[in-house]
Each structure stands twice: as structure tokens, then as C-alpha cells.
Amino acid sequence: MPEPTPTPGETKARRRAGRPMAAVLDQDGITAAALELISKKGYDGLTMAALARSLGVAPSALYNHVSSKDEVLKLVEEDLMSKVDFGGFSTLPWEEAVRQWAYSYRGIFARHTPLISVIAVLPVTDAPQTLAMYEAVTEGFLRAGFPEQQIIPSIVALEAYIFGAAFDANAPADIFDSGRLADSTPHFTSAVRSLGPERNNYPSDLAFSMGLDALITGLGALRV
């Protein structure tokens, strides 16, 4: 082992001679600032320039601690993962635990949909918070009696649903307004109207609950 194989997401930390300038920045500070910026200005407002400004620093300074904007997004993602509530898997019946986890997961990422395209494809290697969540969820599935080979596919299926539902949660209330094409889509238009007397009845929450119940029932049947 010539080198301790520096992690991709990790930035240098040598031990030799002569110490550097007092560090104003670090990854935690950058992550926190990014989260605050996102909550105030949204993902459009998250630019390297704005991030630097909020830290009182020049944009180029960020690149001493982060290799790209994409790495900032990964840091934010890991932070969010640590906020997902998977505690139920060690205390509640499996069905309840899944429900609690899924609602928490969706709730958090509904406000961070731009991260989903990153997460869904991001290796969990060296993503400790994400791994911790998977470990807890896996344990919960084992305890509930799932055969080992069914667990990962079940989690993947649930996550797919949760991510999709997170997008949904941001849809405008009138997303299903068929407008002047209503006449050519009578059944659909009627079904939309049946949800309530007025338009503006996008059933994001109801749909999430229904689909989640279906998944829990269907996947739960895989237990031995």
C-alpha cells in the first residue's frame, strides 16, 4: 500500500512540515452554507459564486476544499441522508417502520429533487450516512423475516417509488387540468373531477399513501 488510496470525494490533508494559512473554509462549513442557500434561494440560487459570497470568500477559494460543484451536491446529499428517519426499523413492526421511513425520506427529498438524479446513480461507497441508513433498513427487513436475496431488490423498489413521489410532491395543483382538450379525454377529465368539486385537486399525498400501502402489502408477502 504505497498510498492510503485517497477517497474521490476527499480533499488533501498531508502531514509534513510547515502549516498553512488559517483555514476559513472546510467541507462542513461549505455544506451548511449550501443548505442554507438552497433553503433561501432554491437550487437555482446555488451557484459557486453565491456560495462563496455567503461564506465571505472568493469563488475560487472553494476549490481548495471541493473539487467541483458536483461534490458540493454530494456533500449536501449525505447531510440530508443523515436526517432521514429510519429509527422505526429497530422499534416498530416492519410495516410501520417502512411507512415512517418512506414518509420521512420523501418529505426531505421533495424539497431537494435536483439531487435525486445525482443520488439515484451515486455509488454508496464512502457515503457513510447513506450506508448507515441501508444497514438499518436491511436489519429491519431481516428481523421481519425477509429472505436475504429479496431485501436489496425490495429496498430498491421502495426507493424508486419514494424518489418518484418526491417529484410528484412538487407538482402544481392544476397539473391535470386538461384545458381545451377536455372534450377529447372525457374519462380522464371526469376522473380528475371526481376527486373534488373544483379543479386544483392534485392528489399527491393520497397517491403516495395508496401506492405505499400497495408496496408494503405486496413486498411484505415475500416474508417467509
Place this chain on the structure above:
Amino acid sequence: MPEPTPTPGETKARRRAGRPMAAVLDQDGITAAALELISKKGYDGLTMAALARSLGVAPSALYNHVSSKDEVLKLVEEDLMSKVDFGGFSTLPWEEAVRQWAYSYRGIFARHTPLISVIAVLPVTDAPQTLAMYEAVTEGFLRAGFPEQQIIPSIVALEAYIFGAAFDANAPADIFDSGRLADSTPHFTSAVRSLGPERNNYPSDLAFSMGLDALITGLGALRV
């Protein structure tokens, strides 16, 4: 009605005097060129400049037919929607029809995940292909015996799952490699390994099939 309320996605078409220059461009041509560009260079390669070049035209010329790059994406989306196979809803049993539709839908958008964030939030108003799909699916649900109020939420839930699964389908095979953190996630790591002797066993297809079955069973139970 002073003006026929020009559709947002629609670009001018007046009737007065004097006809314009011979049109080299139109929305259909732009859509086709965009699709070809995407298939060749991916979504990173889809720039207004590249699109214009592939049409033998200056970038600014596109803006006579399209109000923004976002509108190009909407045109592409509509085109893709027309390729989703919902034919089973008029010929097959409900379960089979849903399965066929879901596989087709996922297959198409797995190669167009950057569109998902757009679609999931895009009003269907004046999206004829999308509406046609919803109408056919709704009819299928009615024919299968679903109460009207359950139909839209069921479709929304299925779509959420399909979109999430489309992201999944692009995940690298080693996405679940826990690397050097494997020791701290024994159950998860073991569950991953149980999928096959080697790593590289991301169960995207298996997971999709399992979750879809669960949804079909669970939602199917809502029929009267």
C-alpha cells in the same frame, strides 16, 4: 375574447398580409433534430448551438420557433410520450396492460431521465400525447372496475414508481459496493453479496419487476 389566447408552448402564426421568408425550421424538425442529437451525444450534447448546427442554422434562428430551451425539452417529452405503449388497456386484462405500459414507459424514459424533472411537474394542458395516454389508461382502469376516485391516485402512484425506476435503470452495477466501510454495514453488505457471487449485481430489473407486481396486486385490490 379579444385574442384566441395563444398557448404558451405555441409560437406565432398570424394571418394578415405579405408572407414571410421560406421557413427552413419548424417545431417538428427541431424536435426530430433534438432527439437525434440526444441519442448521439446525450443530454449534455443538447445545446442550442449544437441543435442549430445540426439544422444548418444560426442558434438565434431557433428562437423564432421556440421560446426557450425548456420548450425544446417539452417538445421532446411530448414526442416520447407518443411512443409509450398503452395499447394493452384496450385488449389485455388489466394486470397485463399495466405491466406492458409500465415496462414501455420505464424503458423509454430510462434514456431520458433529465426530462423526468420536467415531466413530473408539467401541466398536461395542451400536451395532447400525454393526455391521450392518460385517457387510455383511465379507460382501462374503468373497464377493470376501479371506482372513479381511485383512478387518478393509482395512476399517479404508478407513474411515480416508473419515474423512480427509470433513474435506477441507469445506476452503475457497483452502486452498492460498500468499499472499505463494509465492516460497519455487515447485514447490508451480506444482503448485497447474496445477490450473486461477485459484486456488480445491481438488481434494477429484478427490483422493478418485484415492485411492479406489488403495486399491481395492491392497487388491483381497490377494484369493486
Place this chain on the structure above:
DNA sequence: TGAGATAAATGAACGTCATTCATTTATTGG
């Protein structure tokens, strides 16, 4: 007590985008 060595921060660049706009070009109806 300096003299490197080290890393952090700076500011000025670059290249890539989407988009705008004044202008020119082509077409056609009156």
C-alpha cells in the same frame, strides 16, 4: 530567529451556455 515549506485565498482570466436584438433577407399580397 529566521528560512523554507505548505496550503489557503485571491483576482483575473477562459470557455461554454442560453438568450436578446438590431439588421438583413426572402416572400407575398395589394
Place this chain on the structure above:
DNA sequence: CCAATAAATGAATGACGTTCATTTATCTCA
């Protein structure tokens, strides 16, 4: 043939992410 119309052009703009040579601050070691 003129006036009107819309399409296409090319130059310009303003974000944005990122790079790089340089400067600044700090610590270790001689």
C-alpha cells in the same frame, strides 16, 4: 413594385463553472 411580414443572421450580453499564477498566512525545522 411597394409595403408588410416573418425568418434568419451575427454580434453582443450576462451567467456560470472552473483554472491558474500569484500572494498571504502559518507552522516546522535548522
